[in-house]
Amino acid sequence: MRAGITRVGLLRAGVFFALLIAIPLVGAPGWILNTLIFTIMYAGLASSWNLVGGYAGYPSLGHVAFFGIGAYAIGILFSKDVHGGYVPFLVLPLIGLAVGLLAVPIGWVSMRTRADVFAIVTITILFIAQTLAFNLKSVTGGAQGSSVAPPPFGVDTFDWPFYFAMVILLAIAMGISFYFRNSKIGLSLATVRADEDKAHGVGVRVTAVKLISFGVSAGLVAMAGGIWAYYVGFIYPQFAVDPLITIGMVLMTFLGGRATLWGPVLGAFILIPAQEYFAQAFGASQLYLVAYAAVFLVIMLFLPRGILPTITQRLRSRRAGLAADAASTVQAPAAGTTARNERITR
């Protein structure tokens, strides 16, 4: 799988991003842009989560904490004035950098644990962030929320800056994801996922690569949070630090395929439109939660490995014939999952 830059890969990415850029330019209606902004945001979030949850195999359930921090950072810096409208976007990289650095000590503490305990510890990080958001009233405005000053963008193209910001963020996240796959970092992370103790034993700098992936992932998520806050304008603790955002990232990555480049993106482009549809179909009633839970269960029960790995494996076994069928299960990315699972079930 680690093939470096291929012509097919470049073409695929080129077509995908060209399409994304073209959609607003050809005059797509507002509701499509609105749905797409959230879809692309989740594609970026899931791709970032994948750096830790997929490549390193550390299922963080607390990433929305960083999303919230990014959101509040924009909210606090630009509550009165957005300086022409584009300054918040320029400040975003700094927010990403700051949150990424902040995440390193958090990762250092939480990544001392593994698997289930890690998931639990990261959930508590989520609840810590939520408690702080609700109760540090002087900073966050508490349950009353806080707001970002409205940007002076024209009515017709109001969504455009946010849309393109999300596209750029997705491109960065996927670029980093691609770089991880094709560099020593990705290789080291794969060994961490497969068997951390052995990796440590043969001299892989386990802690360093784990913290790099955690920090980078958190920084990207914070930037998405910042754009989100600027776009929606109001920041309430229950939406900025919503457990459903974390679960969204995880679910999309699982659906598309963990530790793959396109899996998280595919997952987001399936789930967000589906979610919008449910919200439309069931209105404000909470049945929408039930439908979401049902989709969730179906994915876990019938596609536990995700769409892309399943398809790749099918194609490969068809191409190689039945004889190679057994062998194909030992290839990446399924190899990563299988090897890692041995550690888990042990």
Place this chain on the structure above:
Amino acid sequence: MHALIQAIILGILTGGVYALMASGQTLIFGIMKVVNLAQGALVVLGAYLTYTLFTQLGIDPFLSVLITTPLLFLVGVAVQWALLRPLHSDDVGQLSLLVTFAVALGVEGVLSFAYGTTLTNIQPSYANTSWTILGYQVSLVRFVAFVLSLVMLGLLYLILQRTKFGRSVRATVQNPMSAQLLGVNAQRVSAIGFGLGTATAAAAGSVFGMLNSFNPGSHYDLISRLLTIVVLGGLGSIGGSVIAALVMGVASSVVSALASPIWSDFSFFIVLLLVLLLRPRGLFGARTRGAL
């Protein structure tokens, strides 16, 4: 000083109820290595069942435990059988975490649909009765709740220590492979074990509904506290989780009495992070998978 002792008494009484919820969760982890994120939602479900039995049929909330416990036992068995059993066995850890979260979401959705999202609570006639002992207030509901929790914990202990089923559970916890080789039916133990774990949520739910206002979203608060408790106690150790629950009950009650109720939950998380820094296996943890 008076306030401090009052807070400690309150903390122990509340901690007993949390001990009951947490023991079910840690039992499930011990048997199946599944972190049950739905435990909080099932407690809330138990509270709503009690609420309905009380308001519609006039059944006393404490007595309704006799009805809700078997019901939630069946729910647990059904969840295990339908959703957890079919999971691909080589990735149970992460997948089961997500599956139980989905169950929590589903329960939340159904409850919001059936009852709406406004806060309710269960108010029996004796809700405000309390005794004064040596100048300290002890409310009737809290005291009976504590006793009820102890009784349920005692029953759980008897089941695990004195019955054949309990023996197969303990064997499975210690070494699943050997247990199966010796003829323990792993699927049956998992199903009944999961049922027992969720059944503790029923009794805890009735009590929770009398002590707190709740709505379908309350399970997030509960699960965050429960997870802290089971990690502190060492995942899979029932004794550990009982002690951790009492410690956390007292700690949060003291914090809320001396500082502010807002920070009582916060103290849970800070203690958890400190413990993980110093002792990643939890206070009483045997070496479990996942911990360092």
